[in-house]
Amino acid sequence: MTGSTEALPLDERKLDPAIALAALDETAPREPHRLFALKHGDCFAVADAYGDIRGVGDGFFRDDTRVLSEFRLTIGGRSTSLLGASLSQDNVLFTTNLTNLPIRSAGGRDIPQGGIHIERVRLIWQDRLFERITLSNYSQVHSTLLLSLHFAADFRDMFEVRGSTRLKRGTARTAETDENSVVLRYEGLDKLVRSSVISFSQAPDQLEAGRADFFIAVTKRSSKVFYIEVGAELADRPDRQRFRAAAARARFAMRAKRRHGATLHSSGRVFNDWVERARADVALLTTELATGPYPYAGIPWFSTAFGRDGVISALQMLWLNPGLARGVLSFLAHHQATETSPFSDAEPGKIMHETRKGEMAALSELPFGRYYGGVDTTPLYIYLACAYAERTGDMAFIDGLWPSLCAAAEWTQRASQRSGFLTYQRAAESGLANQGWKDSFDSVFHADGRIPKGPIALVEVQGYVFAALKGLGKLARRRGDEQAADRLEARAEEMREAVERAFWIDELETYALALDGNGEPCKVRTSNAGHLLYMGLPSSERAQKVAEQLLSASFHSGWGLRTLADDAIFFNPMSYHNGSIWPHDTALCTAGMARYGVRDHVVRLMSGTFEAAVHFNMRLPELYCGFTRAPGEAPIAYPVACLPQAWSAGAAFMLMQACLGIEIDGWKGEIRVDRPRLPIGIDSLTVRHLQVGQVRVDLTFERVGDRVAAFLADRHEGLVPLIVTT
Known part of the structure; x- marks a missing residue:
């Protein structure tokens, strides 16, 4: 008026x-x-x-x-x-x-x-x-x-x-x-x-x-x-x-950022609202840097470039928008450590964990101006490069990145010499005590509550190393370096065998959370083991047992997967890492289960996460409490969670990929769909403008009886092979 x-x-x-x-x-x-x-x-x-x-x-x-x-x-x-x-x-x-x-x-x-x-x-x-x-x-x-x-x-x-x-x-x-x-x-x-x-x-x-x-x-x-x-x-x-x-x-x-990559549209109006909000949140947090687009971690506490968060967000979006992965890889390569600094936990070849621009960082009151205290970021960086190459076939970019990838692999090898596993122990008291994604002071512990002495080998990190070495070996072979390929693939297999031997706990029917500095396993059931499934390390038999653990009431709350089993000594559904639900963690575990064929439960986990998002106004927070779902009740918010958070928004797209069973082979220029499922209540879904090589296609999934059919729309720019396994 x-x-x-x-x-x-x-x-x-x-x-x-x-x-x-x-x-x-x-x-x-x-x-x-x-x-x-x-x-x-x-x-x-x-x-x-x-x-x-x-x-x-x-x-x-x-x-x-x-x-x-x-x-x-x-x-x-x-x-x-x-x-x-x-x-x-x-x-x-x-x-x-x-x-x-x-x-x-x-x-x-x-x-x-x-x-x-x-x-x-x-x-x-x-x-x-x-x-x-x-x-x-x-x-x-x-x-x-x-x-x-x-x-x-x-x-x-x-x-x-x-x-x-x-x-x-x-x-x-x-x-x-x-x-x-x-x-x-x-x-x-x-x-x-x-x-x-x-x-x-x-x-x-x-x-x-x-x-x-x-x-x-x-x-x-x-x-x-x-x-x-x-x-x-x-x-x-x-x-x-x-x-x-x-x-x-x-x-x-903002419209220009949201146009990057493929889009999803389904028969469900509310489901579409969630997907649109998640896509808008990824776009909001993505910042155009000199090296390309980079998804900042979350608002308010982490609105900056984080290595781990950026890599996982890029992996979540890779099938839809590989350009985001390219920007993340370029930035991290540009900021790779070249010297040793105990204060910043830097060593040559290591990939950055966090960067800050404030006064305290400038004065070195804290080490986070450019900090390298993340044990998992370096192997995840290598893995993202391998996954980007598989998705796009962009070998020219990989060739330019090759010296950085080799330096990262060499650091991984040096840091694993003591025990054969990639371990961490902060170099200065000002650094992070725990340097995996669960970096709270009490997030790594023995079953009796003892805090382990370092150096500590986290189970999921060894899975990242396995996948990084295996993928790098494939890239070396494509570059014509057969000797390096054989060496990298042999090291990957050695890591797989070592993890199976040292981390598997028969009485728990899952993998230990970590090994302490004395090689003693932390016999605690956690979601960390689910990340091994995503990386493809476990045998099929053990993967099924891990999936059964994660789908049990100890982990599956009805709103997602808890980070810690509810019988653990430090379990607290209101804690930051010891029993809460992190959407990105649920998505990684779910994608891992899909890799081993646990298809119907993938739909169940997708549904629970979507329903949680509805209660949170279509926007998944960084984490929420791990209380068991009860009829008529909403999920309980964690009071100081970041909102929006990039890898929580990206979780929607990783879960969707796990449901649909989509893989894009950038080398062959083809789409493979393995036993597709649609989310509960969704009868059709179209992936629009999906880039495969130089061609963009629309890929549609429709429910036909008790099966889901996948087909390419008649109108697209060129021929793309579609291989569907039912």
Whole structure:
């Protein structure tokens, strides 16, 4: 609703002293709120459903620094009442609809609750936060309202926000104000000056270092719109044109990212909503770097390049969008370690675990500026390169990557010399104690609760090494190096035999979680063994036993697979790694079961994960609690999980590939479909614009009786062989 606002008498603009002195009304009733995230490049914002930033884990962040720690709106000195909030389907726009609590106008007139509608629309584009606020008066009287924006920038490093303490910080400079903007600055101990410039489309009636007050005159049945921008530098005054231009460019850029790769469309409307949200989340988190696209791990804590997360996200999307894997491989090769550094756990050939840009990383207060303390990232990097080659047949890219792959394999060999297994033990106390994907301090333990001494060999990591060596051997053979191929394949077989011999526990009918520094197995049933199935290491007989364990009530909650069996000493369904459910972990285990022919249970796991996503507003969080599913109850959220998280969003596509049984042979340019299944309730599904060599095809699956048929659409660019096994 729009309209012109009539001029009001001057006395109507007088501020009630009680309102002027009122603090924020923290006692006002507030509905349980969710957090909403926006991102572009190396900037992201997290706010509650009101659009407010309160400085408790939320904020506007740039380069791992919180540049806006408070951003709250009040009307008439009071908080607002929430009507509803949402993200646009493409993740570009956040919109919240609010209304007033009982307040007084600036002239002292009572305004009942629900008379004023407030809409806040927000986006991020090119390191700037843009916001449009619209006030609409549905009451029966003309009013001048006091709208206040409360703001602050604490310039805390991401690790401070996460709970790290610092003995000393830099200097917060005095705020600078002018007619319609305020500049907040902080000079860090790294001598870098970080700034937040908050600008308004109209000059505030009162502007202080942490608050801007506006008297907004709104006649009945009319609206008033104004704009705010927050950036590192002062720009032109915010207005409608700038907001619309930023929104249009952001949406165009997001559409371009979402067009990469094949898409899925099914007969199920709600299922399609999940797939679309998952695809939008992958696109949101994917950042265009100089080396190509890279999926940042998750918001808020991990909105940066992580090696392990990037590789697994790329594997999940590989059948649909191999370009993502190419970008991940290029970035990791570019940042491969070339020297030894105990502080950063770096050794020549090792692949990066994490990179950060904040003040604490710059000052080496923490080792995470470029940190290599991930034991699994290097073999996973090699495996991704092999899988990318199988998917695309792009040997030219692999040839360019070959020196990096050889250096990674050599590091793997050196790091395995002591026991024959790839082990980890942090080189400095500042590093991570556990360096697998379950990196909590208590995630690796013996059955009696003892924390093992290192160096530690995790079971799934040996599976990654096996698959990496085996795949690298195949690539060496394609390059004509038969001697290297024989050596790599022999080492892979030696690893397979060693794992079967040292990790298998007969009484558990599964593999041990790990071997400690004395070679003693940690006889604990975990989901880690499921990753061995994904890599194809176990014998068929043992793989079936592992699958039976994972599908038992000890692991399968009904919403997904727990990371730890419910009879383990440290089991806690509310823990981070010891009994919770991680969608990417469930997807890897499910894909592993599909590899060994456990087809019908794959559909069951896909269904449970989809139903969990429905309860989480179509967006799977980083993890959720591992409580057993009960009729009529929803899955229980983990309170500080990242949302969105790249490998949780990508889990949908890995699960779908496991159901459909699709493999694409890039060498032969053909599609193979093995005993396809469709998700429960889905009668047809089409994979559109699937790239096979130089050809794009549409591949359709349809339920026919108790079977699923697969066929190529008549319209496609060229001939692609389709081989279906039923």
